[in-house]
Amino acid sequence: MNVNEKSNAADVSPGQIDASCRVPLLALFGGAALWLVVGLVLALIASIKFHQPEFLVNCSLLTYGRVQAAANDLILYGFAIPAGLGVMLWIFARLSQAELILPLVPVVAANIWHAGVFIGLVAILIGETSGFAWLEFPRASFALMLAAFILIALSAAGTFGQRRERELYPSHWFLLAALLWFPWIYSTANIFLLIWPVRGVAQAVINWWYVNNLIFVWLTLVGLGVAFYFLPKLGGKPLHSRFYAQFAFWTLTLFGTFLGIPQGAPVPAWFPAASTLASVLLIIPLIAVAIIFVKTVCGAGANCKGGPFCQVKFGTVVFLLSGLMLIAISCPHFSQITRYTWFETAQTQLQIFGFFAIVILAGANEILPRIMASALPFPKFVRVQHWCFMLGTLLLVGSLAVSGIEQGLNNYSFATALPALRISTLGLFLLLIGSLLFAANVFVMTIKWKLGLAKVVFTTVTAPLKTAEVKS
Amino acid sequence: MKNGFTVFLASFFVLGSSWTAFVLGSAIQLGHEKQTTVLNGSDAYPVQRAGEATLGLQVYRASGCAACHTEQVQQNGMACDVILTAAGKNAAAVSNLVAKLKLSDLSEEEAAATADKITAAGGKVETRIIATGGDIARGWGIRHSVAADYLYDYPVQLGSLRVGPDLGAIGVRMADVNLQLQHLYAPKSVNAASAMPPFRFLFEVRKVGTVRSPEALNLPKEFAPADGYEVVPKPEARQLVAYLLSLRADVPLYEAPFTPATPKK
Numbered sequence: 001m002n003v004n005e006k007s008n009a010a011d012v013s014p015g016q017i018d019a020s021c022r023v024p025l026l027a028l029f030g031g032a033a034l035w036l037v038v039g040l041v042l043a044l045i046a047s048i049k050f051h052q053p054e055f056l057v058n059c060s061l062l063t064y065g066r067v068q069a070a071a072n073d074l075i076l077y078g079f080a081i082p083a084g085l086g087v088m089l090w091i092f093a094r095l096s097q098a099e100l101i102l103p104l105v106p107v108v109a110a111n112i113w114h115a116g117v118f119i120g121l122v123a124i125l126i127g128e129t130s131g132f133a134w135l136e137f138p139r140a141s142f143a144l145m146l147a148a149f150i151l152i153a154l155s156a157a158g159t160f161g162q163r164r165e166r167e168l169y170p171s172h173w174f175l176l177a178a179l180l181w182f183p184w185i186y187s188t189a190n191i192f193l194l195i196w197p198v199r200g201v202a203q204a205v206i207n208w209w210y211v212n213n214l215i216f217v218w219l220t221l222v223g224l225g226v227a228f229y230f231l232p233k234l235g236g237k238p239l240h241s242r243f244y245a246q247f248a249f250w251t252l253t254l255f256g257t258f259l260g261i262p263q264g265a266p267v268p269a270w271f272p273a274a275s276t277l278a279s280v281l282l283i284i285p286l287i288a289v290a291i292i293f294v295k296t297v298c299g300a301g302a303n304c305k306g307g308p309f310c311q312v313k314f315g316t317v318v319f320l321l322s323g324l325m326l327i328a329i330s331c332p333h334f335s336q337i338t339r340y341t342w343f344e345t346a347q348t349q350l351q352i353f354g355f356f357a358i359v360i361l362a363g364a365n366e367i368l369p370r371i372m373a374s375a376l377p378f379p380k381f382v383r384v385q386h387w388c389f390m391l392g393t394l395l396l397v398g399s400l401a402v403s404g405i406e407q408g409l410n411n412y413s414f415a416t417a418l419p420a421l422r423i424s425t426l427g428l429f430l431l432l433i434g435s436l437l438f439a440a441n442v443f444v445m446t447i448k449w450k451l452g453l454a455k456v457v458f459t460t461v462t463a464p465l466k467t468a469e470v471k472s
Numbered sequence: 473m474k475n476g477f478t479v480f481l482a483s484f485f486v487l488g489s490s491w492t493a494f495v496l497g498s499a500i501q502l503g504h505e506k507q508t509t510v511l512n513g514s515d516a517y518p519v520q521r522a523g524e525a526t527l528g529l530q531v532y533r534a535s536g537c538a539a540c541h542t543e544q545v546q547q548n549g550m551a552c553d554v555i556l557t558a559a560g561k562n563a564a565a566v567s568n569l570v571a572k573l574k575l576s577d578l579s580e581e582e583a584a585a586t587a588d589k590i591t592a593a594g595g596k597v598e599t600r601i602i603a604t605g606g607d608i609a610r611g612w613g614i615r616h617s618v619a620a621d622y623l624y625d626y627p628v629q630l631g632s633l634r635v636g637p638d639l640g641a642i643g644v645r646m647a648d649v650n651l652q653l654q655h656l657y658a659p660k661s662v663n664a665a666s667a668m669p670p671f672r673f674l675f676e677v678r679k680v681g682t683v684r685s686p687e688a689l690n691l692p693k694e695f696a697p698a699d700g701y702e703v704v705p706k707p708e709a710r711q712l713v714a715y716l717l718s719l720r721a722d723v724p725l726y727e728a729p730f731t732p733a734t735p736k737k
Contacts, residue, residue: 188495
C-alpha cells in the first residue's frame with residue numbers, strides 16, 4: 001500500500017480529493033474547535049473552585065458537579081469525536097484515492113451532531129443530566145448524535161467502498177472498527193441506561209463498560225489509526241509492519257474492551273476479575289504498538305523540529321504511557337492506593353489530551369491547508385499550540401496524579417491533595433490557550449473562505465449583463 | 473485482511489464479546505435481582521426509598537453530587553470476636569481459660585475453635601462478625617456496599633472520585649436532619665476544613681414574617697443572614713436530605729454478613 005498516494009494517470013488528483021473534503025471538514029473542525037474552547041473554559045471554572053470554593057457558588061447553573069460534567073462532555077463529544085471523524089474522513093478519501101462521496105451528508109451530519117452537543121450542554125447546566133458518568137446528555141442529544149454519526153459513517157464507508165487499492169492499509173482496520181464500535185456502544189449505553197433502564201447495579205456495569213470502550217478503546221482506535229497513517233507519511237518510512245499492526249489491532253480490541261469494571265465494585269466478583277485479567281493482557285498490544293512505533297520512527301529521514309511528525313510521535317508515546325497507567329490502576333496492589341482518587345482522572349485526561357487531542361490536532365493542522373488549498377492564516381500558531389498542549393497536559397496530568405497518590409495515602413484527605421491539585425488549573429489554562437490558537441486558525445480560515453464565496457456570489461449577481469443578451 | 477467485509481465481521485465478533493459479557497451478562501445476572509431478606513431475619517431488603525428520598529435522588533443527580541462523592545463502602549475482609557456471655561458453673565476455670573486465649577480479630581476457623589474450647593469448659597460464648605478495611609476504619613460504613621443496596625435506584629450513581637467522603641452510609645453517620653440542612657447551606661459551619669461548595673441555591677433567604685418560620689435554619693453567627701432575615705430550605709433541599717438519610721447500608725446480608733450491635737440491656 002502506498003501511503004503517499006502518487007496518483008496514477010487519469011486518476012483524481014490529491015488536490016481534488018482534498019477539495020471534496022473541504023466543507024465537511026470545516027463543519028466538523030469548526031464545531032470541534034468551538035466546543036474545545038468552551039469545554040476548557042468550563043473546566044477552568046470548575047478548577048478555580050478548588051482555589052476559591054465560593055467562586056460563582058450562587059449560580060446553580062455553574063455548581064461544580066454540573067460544570068465539571070459539562071466540561072468533560074464538551075471535550076469528549078464536542079471536540080474529540082467530531083475532530084476525529086474529520087481527520088478520519090480525509091484519511092478514508094486519501095487512502096481510497098477517491099473523492100469523498102456524498103460530501104453534503106457529513107456537512108448536514110456535523111451540524112446535527114453539534115446541535116446535539118448544544119442541547120446536551122444546556123441540559124446538564126439546567127440539571128437535566130442523566131446522572132451517568134460521561135453519558136450525561138439527555139435522550140434528545142442521543143437521537144441527534146447517533147443519527148449524525150451514522151450519516152458520517154455512511155459517507156466514510158461509501159468512500160472506502162470506492163477505493164482503488166483493494167488491499168487494506170492498517171489504518172483502515174482501526175478506523176473501520178471505530179466506525180462500527182461507536183454506534184454500538186453509544187446506542188447500547190443509551191438504550192439500557194436512559195430509554196429502558198436496566199435494574200439496579202447493572203446500570204453501573206454498563207456505564208463502566210461504556211466509558212472504558214469510549215475513552216480507552218474508541219479514542220485509541222481512532223488515534224492509532226490516524227498515527228499509523230501520519231507516521232509513515234510524514235516520516236517517509238513505511239509502517240513496520242503489517243503483521244505487528246494486525247497483531248496490535250486484534251489484541252487491543254479483544255483485551256481493551258474488557259477493561260473498566262473497578263476492583264471492589266459492588267457487583268459479582270467475576271466482573272472486576274475479568275477486567276483485571278484483561279488489563280494484565282493489555283501489555284501485549286502495548287508492546288506491539290511500541291515495536292511498531294520504534295521501527296517506523298527510528299531512522300525516518302524526516303526533519304522533526306516540532307512539526308507535525310514530531311507531534312504525532314509525541315502523541316503515540318503518550319498513548320503507551322496512558323496504557324501503562326491504565327494497567328497500573330487496574331492492578332489490585334496499586335489500585336488500593338489510586339482507587340477513587342484523582343489518579344484515575346489523570347489517566348483519562350492523559351488519554352484525551354496527551355494522546356488523542358495532540359495526534360488529532362497535528363492531523364487537523366496538516367490537513368487544513370490542503371483542503372483549503374491555501375496556507376494556514378497563522379502558521380506559527382501551530383508550534384505554540386503544540387507546546388501549550390504538551391506543557392498543559394504535563395501540568396494537568398502530573399498534578400492530578402500526584403494529588404491522587406497523596407489522597408490515596410492519606411485517607412482521601414482533601415487537604416493533602418489540594419496543593420498539587422491547584423497546579424492543574426495552570427495546566428488547563430495552557431490547554432485553553434492552545435485551543436484558542438487552533439480555533440483562531442480554523443475560524444479565520446473559514447471566514448476567509450466564506451468571504452471568498454460571498455465575493456464570487458456578489459460579483460456573479462452584480463455582473464452587468466452582456467450587451468449581446470440585451471440586444472437580441 | 474484484504475477484504476473490508478472480513479475486517480468488519482471479525483471486529484464485530486471481537487468487539488461483541490465484551491458486549492456479550494458485560495452488557496448481556498450484567499442484564500441477565502443483575503437485571504432480575506429481587507428483594508431478599510436480612511441475614512438471620514425475615515425483614516425484606518431493600519425496600520423502596522420513601523417518596524421524598526426518591527425525589528432527593530433526582531436532586532442528587534441534577535446537582536452532580538456524584539462528581540465528588542462515591543456511594544460504595546469498601547471492605548477488605550472480616551474478623552471475628554468471641555465474647556464470653558456467661559461463665560457457667562465453673563467460673564474460675566473459664567475465666568482462666570479466657571485470659572489465655574486470643575478473643576478478638578480472629579478468622580472464622582479460629583473463632584470457632586476458641587468458642588469450642590470455652591464451651592467445653594462450661595462457659596457460654598457469642599461470636600460476633602465485624603467487617604474490616606479502610607472505609608470501615610474511617611467510620612464510613614458498617615459493611616461493604618453490595619448490589620442489593622441500589623436495587624430500586626435510578627440512576628444508580630456509584631461515583632468514582634472521593635473529593636469528599638463516601639456517602640454509602642451517611643444516613644447512619646450524620647442522622648440529624650437539621651445538621652444535614654445546615655451542612656448543605658454552609659458546609660464550613662459544620663466542618664471548618666470542608667471544601668464542599670455551599671448549595672445556597674437550594675435555600676431561600678427571606679424576610680422574617682410576623683413569626684420566624686419553624687423550618688428556618690439555626691445558623692452560627694458568621695453564617696447567618698442579616699438581622700430580620702431567615703434561611704428556609706426549599707423542597708429540593710429537604711428531598712436531598714431525605715435521600716442522604718436513606719443511605720444507610722446497615723443491615724447484614726448473606727453476601728455482607730456482620731453481627732449488628734445489640735442494644736445494651
